[in-house]
Amino acid sequence: MSRAWGVDLDEGGSRVTLILLDAQTHSLRRVLGETRRIAVNATNPVTLESLQFKGEVLEIAEPDAAARAEVDRRVAQFAEALVSIGFDPAKMIGLSHPGPARRVVVAVRDVFEQTPGPRAGKRLENV
Numbered sequence: 001m002s003r004a005w006g007v008d009l010d011e012g013g014s015r016v017t018l019i020l021l022d023a024q025t026h027s028l029r030r031v032l033g034e035t036r037r038i039a040v041n042a043t044n045p046v047t048l049e050s051l052q053f054k055g056e057v058l059e060i061a062e063p064d065a066a067a068r069a070e071v072d073r074r075v076a077q078f079a080e081a082l083v084s085i086g087f088d089p090a091k092m093i094g095l096s097h098p099g100p101a102r103r104v105v106v107a108v109r110d111v112f113e114q115t116p117g118p119r120a121g122k123r124l125e126n127v
Helices: 022-035 065-084
Strands: 004-009 015-021 037-043 050-060 101-113
Touching: 004 037, 004 065, 004 101, 015 022, 015 037, 015 050, 015 065, 022 037, 022 050, 022 101, 037 101, 065 101
Parallel strands: none
Antiparallel strands: 004 015, 015 101, 037 050, 050 101
């Protein structure tokens, strides 16, 4: 298990792109390279709306500055969202690790509702 930043679904709903930090994902990258299978949960921290995407890893890019900049932007957004619902900013130190970041592209096979409630775990036909 690892934390990804910037989980983005393409317009057609067939691909998800996410960004992994190398400092958090060494063994995960190895397993993804071997199995090519992944499950990604994306959750809005304010509403708790959540989806899980399952599929096949199409690409694990080399680390680059743009991916790292995107992580920094997304971490700041995440921290801002948490502060908006009452989290103490002083307790958010360490949300992210320094160092290289890389994009991972996933071909979506299945999508599941993961928002807490009666629909949690249900497979969705359209995202």
